[in-house]
Amino acid sequence: MDYHHYDKNDFLEDASLLAYVKGNDPVVTRFWEDWAQQQPPNIGEFRKAVFLLRHLLSAERINARPGTEQELWGRISQTIDTAAATPVRRMGLRRWIAAAAVFLLLAGAGIGYYIYRYTGTQIAVYAAYGTKKQIILADASMVTLNANSSLRYARHWGKNSVREVWLDGEAYFEVKHLKDDALPLKAGERFLVHAGKLDIEVLGTTFNVKDRRGITTVYLKNGVVKVGTNATDALNIQPGEEAEYRQQEGLLTKHPGDAGAAAWLDNKMVLHNTPVKEIVQVLEDSYGYKVVLTDTAVANRKINGVLPLKNTETLLYILSNMLDVDINVNKSDSTLLFRPGK
Template identity: 35%
Template sequence: MKKQINVYETYTLTELINDQDFLIWVLYPDEQSNFHWQSIEDTYPHLSGPIRQGKTIVQSMRFEREDLSLKDQNEIWNTIQLETISRKTPVRKLWYRYAAAAVLAGVLLGIGILYQVNQPIAINTPYGKLKTITLPDGSLVTLNANSTIKYDRNWDKNEIREVWIDGEAFLKVKHLNTSGKVLDRERFVVHTGDVNVEVLGTSFNVNDRRGRTEVALLEGKISLGLNGAAGKPLVLAPGDIAAFEHGKLLVKPINVAQYASWKDGKLNFNNVQAAKIFDYFEDVYGYKVIVNDPEILKKRVSGSMSTQNEEVLFKTLGMALNLNINLNKNTNELMITSK
């Protein structure tokens, strides 16, 4: 007996593909079941997406089976006919045999679907490339080069939204809470290094490289906590940057718009030491930086430079610092010398 339509009002994709009626309809549709599921979709338009996605997942699964001989097909068909005419007629052993096989196939199908649906998503960016990602709740992430983001494929409506970031990313989080107590589903947590960043709705930059984690807040409000550490979380205001290094979490003001300018194809420097810039080249472009004089690392630079073309970027920086910056493509090394 099919469930009442109102049962499906809050169904998620995972619940749909574990629903017996849904599986039967997708695999063996008929006029009655088509009408039933069309009624569900008409009544709850928000289920249109999960229903289409669920059908695609179920239909994409394939299982090998033995081809039945004509004799076996006839015997099963006769059994079905007898069962239809009289519920009291005993079902033959052959029917049980193939019914059991069908159940097993259904179990395998369910396992395969669950495995596919519940696998977390991991996205990596290569050196020198950015990528913009839309999360399941509509939040946007710009992932810097040589970085990784991981998150669950499907976000449960009653659970905390969580992502894991290794490298650097700029996040614009969708604000769900409007008033009153903050529910779990309205919380958004970024795990990066030893720092957990909790957000309500905001724009911020996360950088986790070389044993140092930095979180810069552009707008909104975030709180920072450390893995396994008790105590009150640290709350950032717009224009703050928090850095965690060597077991300490420090906060200072910064021009965060310049700090996150990489996502717009620019690098903005304000009296920045050359050593930090060269670390950036290694992290983002994958080059090994070699200097012929340690004093070069102490030079400082201010200004804005485009990252759209590496060659132009290196020439511009070389002019600003009075250096020669040459790329050895055979060894993937940036050779830096004084003029």
């Protein structure tokens, strides 16, 4: 079946995708992972559907005080930044879908994020295209989510519970250090980040994790980090180093890192002999564009400098001049067409 023209609603009605989200069929799981790795033009619709299904399948109740529904719609119409709710009663699937629709409308419009409660103990945060979100976890650790990224974690961690979070996309972590003795590491002192198939264990540290297009990278600013998968030996990385895991090859390596890996926190991209195709990936992954290069040789050109990411119009204007190309924006389908300059 050709899924390349599916939108979010089509994916939500597909039995195969539902089986993939449930994770009970390894054949189906491999099919969808391979399909997503090809970065089809509707990958954003696919991710929205998967994100929604995961939360609907595990949801038991949602918070809703009297008047919340009217308040949410009022906030949407007034483009207010955030939305929240308080639990009172169980909701049926139909109302769950309505609540999820509110969440997607908020996220899709770039109006901040909606904190979604499920199974009574966990929450998830989603940063829409072109936005960033800051999260303070139960242990006072701070996470900054990059655009088109989500983080799932427990609302509360017990004293003897491992601190765990699940990341899809990119985030910068500032983890609170809980170990204050020389004794063996206790469960409650451990902090684990699960990104793709990579497990990242830290004590107290700051680091950047990026999980995109079947490649997971971890850049360590300071502290101690150990990374590994079920199929690879763990690697210890030092400040200034980067670990990279390529899912297709099952290969985990480490090498000197790029200090500009977390420059997105300051709304910029630092370029050191960077291929244009990497900039294209940022436009697609963080802003939801589909980039078309009429001259494919442009993709391999390498440039240096700093790109401002805060304003897309400024970003595209600078790119146009740096590459000597005309960039046409089709707002109806978010396509960017790069043509040789006249």
